Amino acid sequence: MRAKDIMTESIVCVNVKETVFDAAELLLGAGVSAAPVVNDKGNVVGIVSEADLIHRAEIETAPRKSWLARLLDSDGSAARDYVTSHARKVADVMTRDVVTASDEATLGELVALIEKHRVKRIPIVRDEQIVGIVSRANLLAALLSREPEGASGHPDDKQLRQAVVDAFDTQAWKSRWPVNVVVTDGAVHLWGFVEGEDVRKAYRVAAENVPGVKRVKSHLRSLPATVGMGV
Incomplete structure (x- = not known):
């Protein structure tokens, strides 16, 4: 625009x-x-x-x-x-x-x-x-x-999970530790460890922006900085 x-x-x-x-x-x-x-x-x-x-x-x-x-x-x-x-x-x-x-x-x-x-x-x-x-x-x-009008069609949980995973894979802030994505009836649950609260929030926002996602529940945990430095 x-x-x-x-x-x-x-x-x-x-x-x-x-x-x-x-x-x-x-x-x-x-x-x-x-x-x-x-x-x-x-x-x-x-x-x-x-x-x-x-x-x-x-x-x-x-x-x-x-x-x-x-x-x-x-x-x-x-x-x-x-x-x-x-x-x-x-x-x-x-x-x-x-x-x-x-x-x-x-x-x-x-x-x-x-x-x-x-x-x-x-x-x-x-x-x-x-x-x-x-x-x-x-x-x-x-x-x-530009407010989203909702996803066209109704993607199943398997398709939705893959879309969420793909949304994470393109981001520079992606955690070095694995993040597990579980989708049940359109609700996305995130499990794993991330490098701080900012990254934790970014994961939630990225998932919320995937068409078809009804809600996001983040179970991600922030690791202390000393863990990231290998201490």
Whole structure:
């Protein structure tokens, strides 16, 4: 899946020439917490969020610094705080360093951008024009679209056991000690020893992902690290 497959296309944008009051009205009316800021050509030049608009002199929420903080504050920092709380134009309060992605970006690339830049949403562009936006909610919707619907047919216990064993054999974390798989009426039981709790959990998850498995009961035991080192 790619950005174009999950993005929200009916996006709300703020023109860079508008005021902070226009932006606040737009965010409230659309029920969104942030919106891309565009120029007259539709190019993304920034993003404005609720966080950019809540520290305002008009409602007496401008940041209040202690006397020590004011003493140590630089002139530039004080000036920036003043602009943030008093500016009337969106261009003066918006975040200019906007992280964007192509509509051909994979979901893996989008998640990497969200994590790297610590943002909640990514504007999607095509030929320098904004065409959509992907938020974390869109990614959750993509996950739900891949929810398993259950196995087609009804594999018998023998087929199910082989499928579970095959699922383990391809994993890099497979235990060096044998793991016995017993299947009864679709319920998978795992017996044996593994190298720690993480591997134990991985075995359970891998079995749960095999189509047709009704439930998994893990009887696996974690061996002490000293056993793995041959002590």
